[in-house]
Amino acid sequence: MFCYQCQETGRNKGCEFGGVCGKSEDLADLQDLLIYTLKGISEIIIKGKLDIKNISYVNHQVIKGLFMTITNANFNDDVIIMKIEQMLSIRNELRTKVSVKNLHDAATFEIETMNDMVYKASYVGAVPKDKEDVRSLKHLILFGIKGLAAYTYHALNLRKEMEKLYAIIYEALAATLETDLTIEYLVALSMKVGEAGVNAMALLDEANTSQYGNPETTKVNIGVRNNPGILISGHDLTDLEQLLEQTKGTGIDVYTHSEMLPSHYYPAFKKYDNLAGNYGNAWWKQEDEFVSFNGPILFTTNCIVPPNSEDVRSRIFTTGISGFPGCVHIESDSNGKKDFSKIIELAKTMKPPVEIEKGSIVGGFGHNQVFALSDKVVNAVKTGAIKKFFVMAGCDGRMESREYYTQFAKKLPMDTVILTAGCAKYRYNKLGLGDIGGIPRVLDAGQCNDSYSLVMIALKLKEVFGLQDINDLPIVYNLSWYEQKAVLVLLALLYLGVRNIHLGPTLPAFLSPNVIKILVDNFGIAEIGAVDDDIKLLMEI
Numbered sequence: 212m213f214c215y216q217c218q219e220t221g222r223n224k225g226c227e228f229g230g231v232c233g234k235s236e237d238l239a240d241l242q243d244l245l246i247y248t249l250k251g252i253s254e255i256i257i258k259g260k261l262d263i264k265n266i267s268y269v270n271h272q273v274i275k276g277l278f279m280t281i282t283n284a285n286f287n288d289d290v291i292i293m294k295i296e297q298m299l300s301i302r303n304e305l306r307t308k309v310s311v312k313n314l315h316d317a318a319t320f321e322i323e324t325m326n327d328m329v330y331k332a333s334y335v336g337a338v339p340k341d342k343e344d345v346r347s348l349k350h351l352i353l354f355g356i357k358g359l360a361a362y363t364y365h366a367l368n369l370r371k372e373m374e375k376l377y378a379i380i381y382e383a384l385a386a387t388l389e390t391d392l393t394i395e396y397l398v399a400l401s402m403k404v405g406e407a408g409v410n411a412m413a414l415l416d417e418a419n420t421s422q423y424g425n426p427e428t429t430k431v432n433i434g435v436r437n438n439p440g441i442l443i444s445g446h447d448l449t450d451l452e453q454l455l456e457q458t459k460g461t462g463i464d465v466y467t468h469s470e471m472l473p474s475h476y477y478p479a480f481k482k483y484d485n486l487a488g489n490y491g492n493a494w495w496k497q498e499d500e501f502v503s504f505n506g507p508i509l510f511t512t513n514c515i516v517p518p519n520s521e522d523v524r525s526r527i528f529t530t531g532i533s534g535f536p537g538c539v540h541i542e543s544d545s546n547g548k549k550d551f552s553k554i555i556e557l558a559k560t561m562k563p564p565v566e567i568e569k570g571s572i573v574g575g576f577g578h579n580q581v582f583a584l585s586d587k588v589v590n591a592v593k594t595g596a597i598k599k600f601f602v603m604a605g606c607d608g609r610m611e612s613r614e615y616y617t618q619f620a621k622k623l624p625m626d627t628v629i630l631t632a633g634c635a636k637y638r639y640n641k642l643g644l645g646d647i648g649g650i651p652r653v654l655d656a657g658q659c660n661d662s663y664s665l666v667m668i669a670l671k672l673k674e675v676f677g678l679q680d681i682n683d684l685p686i687v688y689n690l691s692w693y694e695q696k697a698v699l700v701l702l703a704l705l706y707l708g709v710r711n712i713h714l715g716p717t718l719p720a721f722l723s724p725n726v727i728k729i730l731v732d733n734f735g736i737a738e739i740g741a742v743d744d745d746i747k748l749l750m751e752i
């Protein structure tokens with residue numbers, strides 16, 4: 212096992228004997244074997260010049276496989292084993308359609324027994340033999356591709372697809388099998404992944420808003436009611452919609468958790484009386500918050516923390532790409548329909564949640580809502596009431612060093628506004644930071660993929676102020692990352708030419724010193740420092 216794909220990797224170097232996230236060595240190796248198989252499939256498609264239009268089943272299964280290996284998404288060895296077997300059979304079938312010689316081992320290896328699989332998994336799960344900088348860039352690309360697959364998958368659940376996203380996934384995965392790639396080629400490929408990231412976020416934005424309406428300013432209750440509840444976590448809005456439909460009139464309330472909070476901002480979900488509020492905070496606090504919630508919990512995507520207690524484990528259900536051994540998994544039928552009755556029946560036997568907070572929080576500042584407020588915003592900038600916007604998007608996590616972000620938000624001058632997306636917001640969305648002439652000082656656009664809205668807002672302001680360069684706006688970036696979707700968002704911002712991004716709480720362990728130097732020299736990327744110094748520095752940019 213060797214894994215360094217997330218921010219909490221062991222000693223900020225890599226997990227080698229089990230993951231900080233709870234991933235076992237066996238599971239890590241199996242996930243790497245799954246990725247290796249997907250690389251083999253990609254090589255066959257690219258070298259065999261297969262037409263992506265004709266292999267939609269393959270496209271869908273590949274993004275699903277990639278998404279399963281994202282941090283904290285699927286802890287079930289058996290599911291990963293089944294996925295490898297499925298992808299091997301898809302791969303072998305594809306190979307019969309091409310006449311390419313000298314394919315890589317990833318496209319040809321065979322497995323006959325479980326021992327073969329375990330052996331092969333431990334072999335491909337070891338540290339790759341590429342030179343340090345090549346390895347670093349290949350991983351930057353691979354992790355970005357995993358994020359890309361996640362957003363593509365969510366859009367697909369809303370029946371939105373873009374073929375060129377599959378094309379870049381295959382191109383990038385196949386490239387990671389090559390041994391003679393230059394640094395220049397790999398940097399350029401990273402930017403292509405970033406470009407695809409912008410397209411994927413735009414696609415998902417279009418999928419979400421065309422189905423559920425444009426997010427609008429919304430007060431979300433963070434207290435509880437007296438009915439038993441179901442807590443829904445993760446990012447998939449189609450799962451939430453189905454759960455709300457199925458719980459209507461049952462006396463069961465639905466609460467959102469962590470990254471599901473922004474669902475409240477969509478007009479389509481406001482009609483559900485049974486959508487009671489948001490319970491708890493960012494993903495890493497779930498251990499305690501799931502105990503006090505009392506009812507069943509449905510994970511729709513990543514951010515599962517292995518439960519410590521049997522009580523909590525018995526209440527966790529998974530669906531989509533998520534999975535945990537011993538927890539019931541709800542599959543969809545061929546039309547994407549899911550039967551959540553088991554969860555609803557269990558909820559009926561449970562006590563209502565214990566209240567851990569009271570009051571409400573405000574969000575819903577997607578691009579459309581902010582455009583509606585643009586006169587106010589532009590005026591506030593022109594009069595100097597707003598001096599700077601701080602994009603503080605990304606992820607939260609359990610490291611104590613993330614207290615930096617709370618302190619940073621608290622200490623920001625009163626004439627600044629935070630633009631946020633992703634679960635990073637939980638570090639400052641309950642601080643009561645006030646408003647500037649009616650514009651809240653924390654503007655939450657939504658989930659991490661709604662960083663797209665933040666980009667749209669920046670582009671709109673650039674247009675309004677008649678600027679040539681996005682970097683001339685009074686907008687600075689202090690991002691926090693945890694997992695691979697944040698890697699994609701970072702690449703997307705770099706592709707768009709955003710400079711001087713501060714990234715923390717630590718720089719990714721998979722970036723070698725030379726690759727960091729490339730990012731510093733070309734994009735002005737910087738690590739976070741002391742709160743006061745960083746505020747001073749960023750205020751002056």
Ligand code: FSO
Pocket residue numbers: 469470494513514605606607633634635658659660693694695696697
């Ligand atoms: Fe957070 Fe988890 Fe959304 Fe990530 S909930 S950490 S970047 O999955 O995807 O923001």
Ligand code: SF4
Pocket residue numbers: 214215216217218219220221225226229230231232233234239282283
């Ligand atoms: Fe370690 Fe993160 Fe990989 Fe888990 S996902 S094994 S914590 S690097």
